[in-house]
Amino acid sequence: MENKRTCLYDKHVALGALISPFGGFDMPIQYTNIVDEHNAVRRACGMFDVSHMGEVLVTGAESEKFVNHIFTNDIAAAPDGKIYYGMMCHHSGGVVDDLLVYKMAEERYLLVINASNIDKDVAWITEQAKNFDVVVENQSEKYGEVAVQGPTAEEIVERILGIHCSDLAFYTCKEVECNGETIIISRTGYTGEDGFEIYGSHEFTNMVWDKLMASDEVKPCGLGCRDTLRFEVGLPLYGDELTDDITPLEAGLGMFVKLDKDFIGKEALVKQKTDGLKRKIVGVELHDKAIPRHGYEVEADGKVIGVVTTGYNSISTGKSVCMAMLDIDYTKMDTEVAVRIRKKVFPGFVTKKRFYDKNYKK
Amino acid sequence: MSKIIEGLFYAESHEYVRVEGEYGYVGITDYAQHELGNVVYVDMPEVDDEVTAGEDFGAVESVKAASDLISPVSGVVVEVNEALNDNPELVNSDPYENWIIKVQLADAAETANLMDADAYKALINE
Structure with missing residues (x-):
């Protein structure tokens, strides 16, 4: 099947990006190199085309009840503009997808889902919605999305895009009239740095990209460094740390699972x-x-005790680190384990999966 | 434009060997380092290990991927480039100066199976 392209695809090609398939899309992996792009986000500001992400709008009288029914986090009585991270789970506890729920207004929720799971999620959500008074709309094709990330993101969004955003708290969003349309801006991201995600029409998304490029102050960044950035701060990627067969508890995401309410x-x-x-x-x-x-397999006591889910030589710390799914007996801090890499076994030890501290503005 | 040096022998898997007397200095080509991107680790054999033409003897790791190193020649490793342990990025900055292993050649005639600079140039321009 032919891969999809985002509304910014031609811009990536013109910039000479290395393009590779990701989640059913042909996406830019890097424009120059992963290290420079990674450091731009940690030290100044980078921008990502994340238009491949899926958006599902849930509206209707029972929308709050419905979203809470399919979501592990608790959105009851959320104020307008509040955003929650959490998962949708199968009855088995395995994860359908991890997602953000944006409470846009009473009876109007925007679910932001992974590109690779759009078809699966929309089918699953629609199936669960049968007995609720809600309308589920897949709006993934309608929205383009640009993530502006890094310590100078706020100043740049205000000055170069002219969008007032310093009033947004971490994990909140608002709708803004811009260029004759209603766009959404949220203080969210997937890098461990302060930053914003901006959703609008394809035309608006192109305008945002062009303005930021023209400023020469924002580095275009590919999915290569998006992965190294999220990894360093311990954020999961669906397909690596989360799958249909891994539960949020196994992934260490219990704080986003509210067992004092009901959900699938x-x-x-x-x-x-x-x-x-x-x-x-x-x-x-x-x-x-x-x-x-x-x-790669993880070994201890002469046997395989787990598998690496994501690993890198951390760009920010220079250490070779990974997240790994291990037998519970080997998960205590400082337990000695080893990773089989090609023909050799490299020793190491269990540590926190946050390899670099987040730098959020809360 | 990738740099290619006259007088070296090249393998299709983008390693080169520079022959000096009974020794061969093996590394990766400029084209290879460029394709790999930022090199962050070079997995090298030990001194006295045997290498065989066409078989892997280690790997070069970039941020995103690991790439096997295939030896263009057979012989015994007499030296590894220790500088790459602390500064693997030297492979990016000058791959021909920063060879990876020095091999005592088992059979100098093996280089006949490799490409010269012109043939390698033709390969990477395909």
Whole structure:
């Protein structure tokens, strides 16, 4: 099947980006190199085309009740403009997808989902919605999205895009009239830095991109560094740390699972919590610089005790680190484990999966 | 435009060997380092390890991917470039100066199976 393209695809090609498939789209992986783009976001400001992300609008009298039914976090009585991170789970407790829920207004919620899961999610959400008084609309094709991320993002969005955003608290959003249309801006991101995500029409998205490019103050950044940035601060990627077979508890995301309310998958998660986890995702740091990568086996006591979910030589710290799903017996801090990389086994130890501290403006 | 040096022998897997007497200095080409991007780790064999033409002897790792190193020649490793342990990015800045292993050649005639500079140039311009 032919990959989809975002509304900014031609701009990426013109910039000479390395293009690769991701989540059913042909996406820019890097424009210059991952290290420079990564550092631009940590130190100044970078922008990402994230138009591949999916958007599902849920409206109707029972929309709050419905979203709370399919979402692990609790959105009850949320104020307008509040955003929640959480998961949608199968009855098994495995994760359908991780997502952001934007409360736009009473009876109007925008669910921002992963590109790779759009078809699966929309089918699943629509199926669950049958007995609720709600309307579910897949608006993924309508929206373009640009993420502006880094310590100078706020100043740049205000000055160069002319969008007032300093009033937005972390994980809140607002609708703004801009260029004759209503756009959405939120103080969110996937880099561990302060920043904003801006949703609008394809035309508006192109205008945002062009203005930021013309300023020469914002570095275009590809999905390559988006992954190294999110990884360093311990954020999960669906497909690596989360899958249909991994529960949020196993992924260490229990703080986004509210077991004091009802939602699909709750029973399985309560049982898992009561019985005790059998495996869990933790951080592992290696002594050497060899890089543990997705799928590599983790060993201890002469046997395989887990698998790497994501790993890099961390650009911000220079250490070779990974997140890995390990047997629960080996998940205590400082436990000695080793990762098999090609023909050798590289020793290391269990650590926090946050390898670099987040720098949010709250 | 990738740099290619006259007088070296090149493999299709983008390693080169510079022959000096009974020794061969093996590294990756400028084209290869460019394709890989920022090199962050070079996985090298030990001194006295044997290498065989056409078989892997280590790997070069960039941020995003690991790429096997295939030896263009057979022989015994007599030296590894220790500087790459602390500064793997030297492979990016000058891949021909920063060879990876020095091999005592088992059979100098093996270079006949490799490409010269012109043939390698034709390969990467395909």
